[in-house]
C-alpha cells in the first residue's frame with residue numbers, strides 16, 4: 001500500500017497549541033452530554049458486563065486485538081480530524097479518544113492486561129474513566145475521515161460506535177438523541193417536527209404540481225408503497241422548507 005509520509009510542518013500543525021479557550025471552555029460544561037435514566041450505581045461493572053456481551057455477540061474482538069497492536073503515533077489522524085482542528089484539545093486527537101476504550105479492552109479482556117493488573121493492582125475501570133469516555137465519544141462525529149488518513153487502517157469511527165454502544169447499554173446517551181428517536185418511533189407523528197401525515201401528503205402533491213407547471217415533468221412522489229424497490233427517508237425538516 002502506498003502511503004505518504006507526514007511532513008514536519010503538518011506534524012507541527014497537528015501538535016501545536018491552537019486551543020480556542022472559549023470553545024474548550026464551552027465544551028467542558030457539565031451539560032456537554034446528557035443522560036437518560038442514568039443509574040450511576042455500579043457503573044464500571046455494568047460497563048464491563050455490556051462490553052463482554054457485545055464482544056461475545058459481535059466480531060469486535062478481532063478488530064480490537066488488531067488495533068491494540070498497531071500504532072505509529074504519526075499524528076496523521078489528528079491532522080485529518082475536524083473536531084481536533086476546531087478545538088485544539090489534545091483529548092480530541094482521534095487516537096487519544098480510541099485509546100480510552102482500547103485501554104479498557106487491554107486491561108480487562110486480554111490475558112496480559114489481566115495478569116499485569118493483578119500484579120500491579122491498578123488500571124481498573126472507574127467512574128471517572130466512564131465519564132471521560134462519554135464526554136469523548138459523544139464529541140466525535142464518527143465521520144471516519146481519520147481512518148482514510150491512517151497508514152495502518154485504524155478506524156476511530158468504529159471505536160466511537162463501539163464506545164457509544166456500550167455506554168448506551170448502561171444508560172449514558174445524549175438526551176436529545178433519546179427524545180428524537182422516541183418521537184420518531186413512538187410519537188403520534190413519527191417525526192421530530194410533529195408534521196402530520198396529511199400535511200406531508202399535501203406538500204408532496206403541491207410539489208408534483210409545481211414540477212409539472214414549471215418543468216413540464218410529471219413526477220409522482222408515492223408514500224407508503226409496500227414492496228417498493230427503493231425507499232427515501234427525508235430529513236424531517238424538509239417538508240417545511242419545500
Ligand code: SF4
Pocket residue numbers: 080081082083084093094097139140141142143144145146147156157160
Ligand atoms: S471519526 Fe471522529 S475522530 Fe475521526 S475524523 Fe471524524 S470526528 Fe475526528
Ligand code: SF4
Pocket residue numbers: 070071072073074075076077078094095149150151152153154
Ligand atoms: S491512529 Fe493511525 S494516523 Fe493516528 S497516530 Fe496512530 S497510526 Fe497515525
